[in-house]
Amino acid sequence: MPREKLTRLAGAVFSFFPLFLTAAIFFVLLLKAFPLLIFKSLPALIFSSAWQPVKGQFGLWPFILGTLWVTITAFILAVPVSVLTSLYISEYAPEGFKKIFQPILDLLAGLPSVIYGMWGVLLIIPFVSKYLAPVFKTYSSGYSILAAGIVLAVMILPTIINVSVEVLNSVPLDLKEAALSLGATRFEVWRYVVLKKASPGIVAACVLGLSRAFGETIAVLMVVGNVPEIPRSPFSPAYPLPALLANNYGEMMSIPGYESALNLAAFLLLLIVLSFSLLARWYLTKISRRSG
Amino acid sequence: MKDKATGNPELNLRRRKAVESFFKVLMFVSTTAVVLSLVLILVSILWKSLPALKLSMITKTPGSGYYLGKEGGILNAIIGSLELTLGATLIALLIALPVVIYLNTYLGKHSFLAETIRFSLDVLWGIPSIVYGAFGFLLMLFFQLRASLLAGMITVALVELPILSRAMDETIQLVPTELKEATYSLGANHWQTTTRVVLRQAFPGLVTAILIAVGRGLGDAASVLFTAGYTDRITTSWLQPVATLPLAIFFQLNSPFPEVQQRAYASAAVLTWLLLLISLIIRSLSRKFSRNKIR
Amino acid sequence: MAERGRLSLKNLSVYYGKNQVLKNVNLEIPEKKITVIIGPSGCGKTTLLKCLNRLLGEYEEVRIEGQVIVDGQNIYTPEVDVTQVRKKMGLLSQKPQVLPMSIYDNVAFGPRLFGLRHQPELERLVEKYLKLAGLWDEVKDRLYEPASRLSIGQQQRLCLARGLAVEPEIILGDEPTSALDPQSSRNVELQLLRLKQDYTILLVTHILRQAKRVADYLAFLYLGELVEFGPASQVFENPKDPRTRAYITGEIS
Numbered sequence: 001m002p003r004e005k006l007t008r009l010a011g012a013v014f015s016f017f018p019l020f021l022t023a024a025i026f027f028v029l030l031l032k033a034f035p036l037l038i039f040k041s042l043p044a045l046i047f048s049s050a051w052q053p054v055k056g057q058f059g060l061w062p063f064i065l066g067t068l069w070v071t072i073t074a075f076i077l078a079v080p081v082s083v084l085t086s087l088y089i090s091e092y093a094p095e096g097f098k099k100i101f102q103p104i105l106d107l108l109a110g111l112p113s114v115i116y117g118m119w120g121v122l123l124i125i126p127f128v129s130k131y132l133a134p135v136f137k138t139y140s141s142g143y144s145i146l147a148a149g150i151v152l153a154v155m156i157l158p159t160i161i162n163v164s165v166e167v168l169n170s171v172p173l174d175l176k177e178a179a180l181s182l183g184a185t186r187f188e189v190w191r192y193v194v195l196k197k198a199s200p201g202i203v204a205a206c207v208l209g210l211s212r213a214f215g216e217t218i219a220v221l222m223v224v225g226n227v228p229e230i231p232r233s234p235f236s237p238a239y240p241l242p243a244l245l246a247n248n249y250g251e252m253m254s255i256p257g258y259e260s261a262l263n264l265a266a267f268l269l270l271l272i273v274l275s276f277s278l279l280a281r282w283y284l285t286k287i288s289r290r291s292g
Numbered sequence: 293m294k295d296k297a298t299g300n301p302e303l304n305l306r307r308r309k310a311v312e313s314f315f316k317v318l319m320f321v322s323t324t325a326v327v328l329s330l331v332l333i334l335v336s337i338l339w340k341s342l343p344a345l346k347l348s349m350i351t352k353t354p355g356s357g358y359y360l361g362k363e364g365g366i367l368n369a370i371i372g373s374l375e376l377t378l379g380a381t382l383i384a385l386l387i388a389l390p391v392v393i394y395l396n397t398y399l400g401k402h403s404f405l406a407e408t409i410r411f412s413l414d415v416l417w418g419i420p421s422i423v424y425g426a427f428g429f430l431l432m433l434f435f436q437l438r439a440s441l442l443a444g445m446i447t448v449a450l451v452e453l454p455i456l457s458r459a460m461d462e463t464i465q466l467v468p469t470e471l472k473e474a475t476y477s478l479g480a481n482h483w484q485t486t487t488r489v490v491l492r493q494a495f496p497g498l499v500t501a502i503l504i505a506v507g508r509g510l511g512d513a514a515s516v517l518f519t520a521g522y523t524d525r526i527t528t529s530w531l532q533p534v535a536t537l538p539l540a541i542f543f544q545l546n547s548p549f550p551e552v553q554q555r556a557y558a559s560a561a562v563l564t565w566l567l568l569l570i571s572l573i574i575r576s577l578s579r580k581f582s583r584n585k586i587r
Numbered sequence: 588m589a590e591r592g593r594l595s596l597k598n599l600s601v602y603y604g605k606n607q608v609l610k611n612v613n614l615e616i617p618e619k620k621i622t623v624i625i626g627p628s629g630c631g632k633t634t635l636l637k638c639l640n641r642l643l644g645e646y647e648e649v650r651i652e653g654q655v656i657v658d659g660q661n662i663y664t665p666e667v668d669v670t671q672v673r674k675k676m677g678l679l680s681q682k683p684q685v686l687p688m689s690i691y692d693n694v695a696f697g698p699r700l701f702g703l704r705h706q707p708e709l710e711r712l713v714e715k716y717l718k719l720a721g722l723w724d725e726v727k728d729r730l731y732e733p734a735s736r737l738s739i740g741q742q743q744r745l746c747l748a749r750g751l752a753v754e755p756e757i758i759l760g761d762e763p764t765s766a767l768d769p770q771s772s773r774n775v776e777l778q779l780l781r782l783k784q785d786y787t788i789l790l791v792t793h794i795l796r797q798a799k800r801v802a803d804y805l806a807f808l809y810l811g812e813l814v815e816f817g818p819a820s821q822v823f824e825n826p827k828d829p830r831t832r833a834y835i836t837g838e839i840s
Binding site: 004007008010011012014015017018019021022024025028029032080081084085087088089092093101103104105106107108110111112113114115116117118119121122123154157161185186187188211214215216217218222242245246249250262263266269270273274277278281 | 308309311312315316318319320321322323325326327329330332333336337340387390391393394395397398405408409412413414415416417418419420421422423425426427429430439450453454457481482483507508510511512513514517518538541542545556557560563564567568571575
Binding site for chain 1: 640642645646670671673674676677678680682684686687688696697700701746749750753
């Protein structure tokens, strides 16, 4: 039937679009980053701290460090809370609570970045500068890695919790009952049995959350200070890669090399984010295939 | 034959119970913290937005002194966001729907091509929206467009594409194979089976998928930052810059005038309500339609 | 003085929502004997077992009325600690549930939980209970391998060893051989017969021949009701209730 063949063909053509797009993004960014790479070697660009575009210096190191600091801070804050909460939801929470909790989690996941940023400016920045910094005997304007870390941590909580709860729920009931029958407390069942079976999945959930944290732009931008220096402490401001892009990407045409540098930054960001997120997803599908 | 295997049983039991209670407290604190964050965010924004929550916020566009604290509202951004997101979602749908249908109708579940396409969709899903913004900007330059409604729509469409595809793919995969087999047994070919049976069965899930993508597109600032531009007027042409809610919030917040900052919070409240509305619709739709679904 | 290993059920009823699964069961389990509960599937046999070690309310919504008295005390009162109750009972489930650790750690799990840290003592216990379960010779050279590598018959015996290591007084078996091949089944039955010298054993099975082989006492549970109970030979040869007779002769299953 010719109509069938036609639709099949059309479908095939459309389906190549995702492949094409993926390749295009990588290729175009790399291409645009290339001109700078002719003049300066990659290690020089990545590890140099001198960022003076007007003078032709494009050291990306402060931005890479800034990205790492902010993301790691968010990670350290988010993981314990996520794991404890997931455990509560999957093992101890009553049905009624689970029903209200899921919408709450969905809402948190759906809030736009700009609103998180706004909340960060409103509550977190004063919190850091007026309450936390004095406790540690430092001064901070509030615009800091810590503020960005806190905001980012809340943003990635839904991601980690959702996946972790699914993983925890997939541990077979029979196994838990067998351990309980031996006289273990529910917590001991979790610690010695469930955790062992679920830990690969929970790790993957955290890595997924981490990949989301790397790429978040607007919220971080609004609270992190955007100062292109190597940060000295969690209370210092920083300038992560996404923020660099957001602040300068539109207006980089006038300075030679600037465009290339930013595209290189974009490309690096792309690589980092993708390696984490793909790793996590691959791992998660491997686990679900093994148990399902 | 039986012998003692334990130390002091009484003490041991108390210690174990104490450990469990300790962690129970921690868990409860954690969960409360999560719930509290949401409450804090919503309440604080609502609180700050109260002074500026007037009807004129959503019915007027910015007047001449708006950014200095004078008259006006964000109607330009509301309409702009709606225009842009609707257009972007349509574009994304135009590509995602054929792809998902093709993947599920003509390709086997584990065929190499299907795996590759799904993999590339996964890759696209993981790309942060700022990178799409950069890519969109480069496309703009290439096609010699200025920052405009069209450029913004295309960029947001790229952001929505993987989200839409994944959600629709999962929905369609949920359609039971037995249903498809029964339809084939009646003599239907692939196309008929898909359009008359599978899509009908999956319809609520598809609508949900679209709404999820819309929600994402409405709130995303990073992708429209360089591609959509900004304006105080309501945009009526493809090639004109367009105002969007996330950017409206962002710009107003950075103003030195407290009246304008309050308006930023009000704008945020408008955006949040809009998104809440969408998620409520999603929830009620899935509940309403599941009653008719074949299980 | 509280008798050890004494187990009785008084007016026990269990409800899943509106559905009554166990109807007013009154049963006294004889000490240090093997009591077998027979009956068609879905009649509440597993539910009954799960009541005994208070596993029932843990993950589902149930209502339990009546008393389960172990060593003279009702285990469903709030003062009783549930982990202590479970320690007194060893449960052998239908499908062997080995914990995700080594063979050694599986058996040592219970003693470690209850505070035993002394390494040589643990090793002694592990060997003792593996021997008691009839598994020692097969695994003594690979104690630190993951338990999941054992065959299913070996896994079930491992579960037996593990359950014995917490030093219960009562052993509960929920169709413990139905997932095993005939040789392993026979193996487990033999161990149970040896163990009844020191433990009170309560088994659930739907294999009548198995009941004939091992039972000292027989209880027939039909649709949640305890229809008949008595010494095995008596119930098999001279059932008092027509339903019992019908089940034994195979008319109903």
